[in-house]
Amino acid sequence: MRRKLVAGNWKMHGSLVTNKQLLDDVIKGLNGVRDGDFAVCVPYPYLSSVKNLLQNTNIALGAQNVSQYEKGAYTGEISASMLNDFECRYVIVGHSERRALFGETSHIVAEKYVTVQKAGLIPILCVGETLEQREAGVTERIIEEQLTAVIDSAGIESLCKAVIAYEPVWAIGTGRTAEPEQAQDVHMFIRSFISRQNSNTAKELIVLYGGSVKANNAAQLFAMPDIDGGLIGGASLIASDFVAICQAVGN
Numbered sequence: 584m585r586r587k588l589v590a591g592n593w594k595m596h597g598s599l600v601t602n603k604q605l606l607d608d609v610i611k612g613l614n615g616v617r618d619g620d621f622a623v624c625v626p627y628p629y630l631s632s633v634k635n636l637l638q639n640t641n642i643a644l645g646a647q648n649v650s651q652y653e654k655g656a657y658t659g660e661i662s663a664s665m666l667n668d669f670e671c672r673y674v675i676v677g678h679s680e681r682r683a684l685f686g687e688t689s690h691i692v693a694e695k696y697v698t699v700q701k702a703g704l705i706p707i708l709c710v711g712e713t714l715e716q717r718e719a720g721v722t723e724r725i726i727e728e729q730l731t732a733v734i735d736s737a738g739i740e741s742l743c744k745a746v747i748a749y750e751p752v753w754a755i756g757t758g759r760t761a762e763p764e765q766a767q768d769v770h771m772f773i774r775s776f777i778s779r780q781n782s783n784t785a786k787e788l789i790v791l792y793g794g795s796v797k798a799n800n801a802a803q804l805f806a807m808p809d810i811d812g813g814l815i816g817g818a819s820l821i822a823s824d825f826v827a828i829c830q831a832v833g834n
């Protein structure tokens with residue numbers, strides 16, 4: 584049985600003061616909630632303080648990026664083993680903002696995915712098409728390419744120790760959510776693409792939906808058979824919304 588997961592992606596938001604306020608409320612709201620796994624992926628400088636705030640809670644810590652290199656002369660970069668030091672469980676790799684704004688190719692994303700797993704952490708691998716690609720009818724081909732880059736580097740079975748997040752680029756931060764059935768179609772495609780290579784891996788694989796998930800649409804999305812939870816941007820910054828979204832995995 585796949586467990587559902589809701590992970591917040593804070594992106595470049597927060598401060599010591601607001602993080603504490605947010606987490607105090609989220610921790611309270613999720614206290615005792617056992618249906619599902621929960622995480623927050625925070626900016627690097629806050630890993631240490633958030634790690635302390637999350638102690639003895641049911642919320643795991645995650646990072647939003649990592650270097651593809653293990654160590655060395657890479658000024659400004661952060662390695663997977665450093666993230667391990669802060670007890671991170673998850674690392675987002677290949678978010679569309681990193682692909683589009685920071686030149687991350689599928690090859691670099693695959694390297695990051697491998698590095699994260701080597702350090703014993705769980706990559707949350709983001710895939711998804713742009714509006715242009717969807718309108719050109721190439722959504723499945725784009726996702727297949729993004730997945731294949733990782734499978735070629737790490738092997739199909741590596742996906743048992745990973746999470747995939749389907750995030751249509753046109754739905755991220757736009758308020759334009761994919762319809763539950765529209766998202767389900769792509770999730771089903773992802774699972775059947777993996778199933779053709781290894782059916783057990785496909786059954787185990789956790790596939791999250793991301794892109795304008797809100798408190799009022801989460802339950803419908805999470806009710807879809809191949810949607811195993813969500814990667815939540817904007818709404819993860821509002822405690823009551825994030826808690827409601829987390830609770831929606833149990834409905």
Ligand code: PGA
Pocket residue numbers: 592750754755756757758793794795796814815816817818
């Ligand atoms: P959003 O972001 O929920 O604000 O659309 C999702 C994401 O980018 O992971």
